[in-house]
Amino acid sequence: MVGKWVVALAALVLAAQGLAAISASVDRSVVEEGSTFRLTIESDGAAVTPEALDVLRTDFRITGTREASSFTFLNGVQSVSKKVFVTLLPNRTGKLDIPSIEVGDDRTDPISITVIGLSSxxxxxxxxxxFIEIEAEPRSQFVQAPIRVVRRLYYSASAKIASSLPSLDNLPETRVIVTQADQTTNAELDGRSYNVVSQAFTIYPEKSGALVLPSFTVRVYLRSPDMRRQFQERRITSEPVHLDVLPIPDAYPPDQPWFPAYDIEMDRMLDPEDLSAVEVGATIRDEVSLVAVGLYGAAIPPISYRVPDGVRIYVDSPRTADGVRDGESVGNYFQNTNIVVTKPGEWVIDPVEITWWNLSEQRVDQVLLPEIRIATKVAPPIGEARAQPPSSPNESPGFSQDSNPEPRARETAGTPASSAIAHDGSWLLLAGVGVAGALLGAMAAVLIGRLDLPTSPKRGDAQRTPSARKFASRLQNADPAAKKRLLVDWVAANLEVDALTASRVIRSDSEGEAILRSLNSAIYGRGSTQSDVSAAQIIPFAQELLKTARSKSVLVPGLYEIQPAS
Structure with a gap:
C-alpha cells in the first residue's frame, strides 16, 4: 500500500515539474499609459529566439531584453533554468493580450493586462x-534632395533625463548625415525655463513616395507632487512625421545626371597658368573643386571633358568629403586632370557645362567651366643648344673652326714648326692661369661666406614682389577673373609659394573663402545672380592675410574646413 502512495507522489512531482518547465508572468497586470512593465519567460533551458518575440510588436513596443541562467545540482542531477526578461511599452490603452510565445517545442499561455489612460x-x-519638438523642412522634397530634421527634447528643473535621443541612422531607404550631435542649451517658453537637448540631421531619400519618420520614446524622471517618491519614471513619445518625396521634375534634362542643390560653387586652378607656349608632351594640371550646398560629396556627378585629337587627358581618382556650413550639409568634390598635348599647334578644350537643379529657385541652372586654349611649341632636340664638338684633333676647344680654310693655309705657309709649338704652349699657359684663378676665387668665396657680413637682398626680389600700390592700381578696373588672378599671384609672390598653395592660404580664412566664392560665382555662374568683389574689399583683406600667415607660419592649410560626418 505504501508503495502505491510513493509511486503516486512521484507521478505528481513529475507532473508538477512538467508544468513548470515553461512559464510566463508579468510584474503587474494594470499598467499606466506611458509606463513600461516586465514580462518574464522561464524555461528549463530552451532558448527564446528574437523571432518568437515578434508576436508582441502588434500592441507593444519592445524597449529592452535581458537573459539570466541558473544551474542546480540535486542528488547528482543537474537542472538548468533560463529566464528572459522583456520590457514592454503598450501602444494603446485598454485591455491588451500578451499572445502565446513559442519556446523550444512548447508555448507559453497568453496573459491579459489593462492599460489605463493618464488623467488630464x-x-x-x-x-x-x-516634451518633444520635431522640425522637418521641407515636408515635400525631391528624391535625393536634402530634408533638414531637427529634434529637441525640452525638460524643466523638475525632470531628469533617463535616456538620450535616438539616432536616425537606421531609417530605411535613405542616406542620413548628422549635422549636429546632441547639444544641450537653455530656453524659456511661456515664462518657464527649460534645458533643451537638440540634434540635427540631413536626410536624403533614395526613392520617391511616402516617407515616415517613426515616433520615438524618451524616458524621464519627474518629481512626484506628493513627495512620497522623490522621482517617478515617465515616458514621453513623439508623433510620427509624414513626408512626401517627389520624383525628378519633368523640366530637368533627361540626358543629364540628377544634381539637386541649393547653391553651387566652383573653382579652377591651372598649372601652369600661361598656356601660350606649351611644349609638346608637357603636362598641364587642371584642379577643379566643386562645392554643392545641401548635397553630400559622393552624389556630385563627375566632370567630363571633350578634347580634340591632339590632346590626351588623364583623370586622377576624384576625392569627396562631407561638411557642414551654417547648419547646412555641404558636399565637396575635387577632380584633378592631367592634360597632355601630343601634337604641335593650337588646341581648344571645349567649355564644360554642369547642369543642376536649383532647389532655392525650383529651376534648371548651369555653371560653366570656361574653355582651355593651348598654343604649343616644339621642344628643341636634345643637345641642339650645346656647342658643336671640334671637327679635328688640332682644333682648340672653345674656338670655332674657320669656315674658309684657304686663307688659314696662306697665313701658316712658311711658318716654322717651332712657332706652332710655341703657339700651342702659350695657349696651355693661359689655360693654366685661368684654372688657378678660378680655384683662388672659389677659396676666397668660401672664406668670405664664413664671415658674419650683412647681405643685401637680391636684385630681382623687388621685381618679383609687386608693391601694394601697384596691386591696388591693377585691381581697380579688373574683371572678376583678373581680380582673382591678381589676388592669388600677389599672395604667392609675397609668401614665396606657388599659386595653388596661395589659393589654399586664402581659403583658410573665412573672409578669403567668401571673396573667392563671390569671384568664382561671377566667373563661372550662369543662369543665376552673379556677384563681384570690389578692390576696396580685397586690398585690406590681402594685407591682413599676409600678416597672419607670416606670424603663424602656416602656408599649407586644408582647402576647406570640413567637419567629418559622424
Whole structure:
C-alpha cells in the first residue's frame, strides 16, 4: 500500500515539474499609459529566439531584453533554468493580450493586462515639464534632395533625463548625415525655463513616395507632487512625421545626371597658368573643386571633358568629403586632370557645362567651366643648344673652326714648326692661369661666406614682389577673373609659394573663402545672380592675410574646413 502512495507522489512531482518547465508572468497586470512593465519567460533551458518575440510588436513596443541562467545540482542531477526578461511599452490603452510565445517545442499561455489612460491633470503636468519638438523642412522634397530634421527634447528643473535621443541612422531607404550631435542649451517658453537637448540631421531619400519618420520614446524622471517618491519614471513619445518625396521634375534634362542643390560653387586652378607656349608632351594640371550646398560629396556627378585629337587627358581618382556650413550639409568634390598635348599647334578644350537643379529657385541652372586654349611649341632636340664638338684633333676647344680654310693655309705657309709649338704652349699657359684663378676665387668665396657680413637682398626680389600700390592700381578696373588672378599671384609672390598653395592660404580664412566664392560665382555662374568683389574689399583683406600667415607660419592649410560626418 505504501508503495502505491510513493509511486503516486512521484507521478505528481513529475507532473508538477512538467508544468513548470515553461512559464510566463508579468510584474503587474494594470499598467499606466506611458509606463513600461516586465514580462518574464522561464524555461528549463530552451532558448527564446528574437523571432518568437515578434508576436508582441502588434500592441507593444519592445524597449529592452535581458537573459539570466541558473544551474542546480540535486542528488547528482543537474537542472538548468533560463529566464528572459522583456520590457514592454503598450501602444494603446485598454485591455491588451500578451499572445502565446513559442519556446523550444512548447508555448507559453497568453496573459491579459489593462492599460489605463493618464488623467488630464497628470498629462498636463508631464507636458509642462518634458516634451518633444520635431522640425522637418521641407515636408515635400525631391528624391535625393536634402530634408533638414531637427529634434529637441525640452525638460524643466523638475525632470531628469533617463535616456538620450535616438539616432536616425537606421531609417530605411535613405542616406542620413548628422549635422549636429546632441547639444544641450537653455530656453524659456511661456515664462518657464527649460534645458533643451537638440540634434540635427540631413536626410536624403533614395526613392520617391511616402516617407515616415517613426515616433520615438524618451524616458524621464519627474518629481512626484506628493513627495512620497522623490522621482517617478515617465515616458514621453513623439508623433510620427509624414513626408512626401517627389520624383525628378519633368523640366530637368533627361540626358543629364540628377544634381539637386541649393547653391553651387566652383573653382579652377591651372598649372601652369600661361598656356601660350606649351611644349609638346608637357603636362598641364587642371584642379577643379566643386562645392554643392545641401548635397553630400559622393552624389556630385563627375566632370567630363571633350578634347580634340591632339590632346590626351588623364583623370586622377576624384576625392569627396562631407561638411557642414551654417547648419547646412555641404558636399565637396575635387577632380584633378592631367592634360597632355601630343601634337604641335593650337588646341581648344571645349567649355564644360554642369547642369543642376536649383532647389532655392525650383529651376534648371548651369555653371560653366570656361574653355582651355593651348598654343604649343616644339621642344628643341636634345643637345641642339650645346656647342658643336671640334671637327679635328688640332682644333682648340672653345674656338670655332674657320669656315674658309684657304686663307688659314696662306697665313701658316712658311711658318716654322717651332712657332706652332710655341703657339700651342702659350695657349696651355693661359689655360693654366685661368684654372688657378678660378680655384683662388672659389677659396676666397668660401672664406668670405664664413664671415658674419650683412647681405643685401637680391636684385630681382623687388621685381618679383609687386608693391601694394601697384596691386591696388591693377585691381581697380579688373574683371572678376583678373581680380582673382591678381589676388592669388600677389599672395604667392609675397609668401614665396606657388599659386595653388596661395589659393589654399586664402581659403583658410573665412573672409578669403567668401571673396573667392563671390569671384568664382561671377566667373563661372550662369543662369543665376552673379556677384563681384570690389578692390576696396580685397586690398585690406590681402594685407591682413599676409600678416597672419607670416606670424603663424602656416602656408599649407586644408582647402576647406570640413567637419567629418559622424
Amino acid at each position: 491633470e497628470l498629462r498636463q503636468r508631464i507636458s509642462e515639464h518634458a
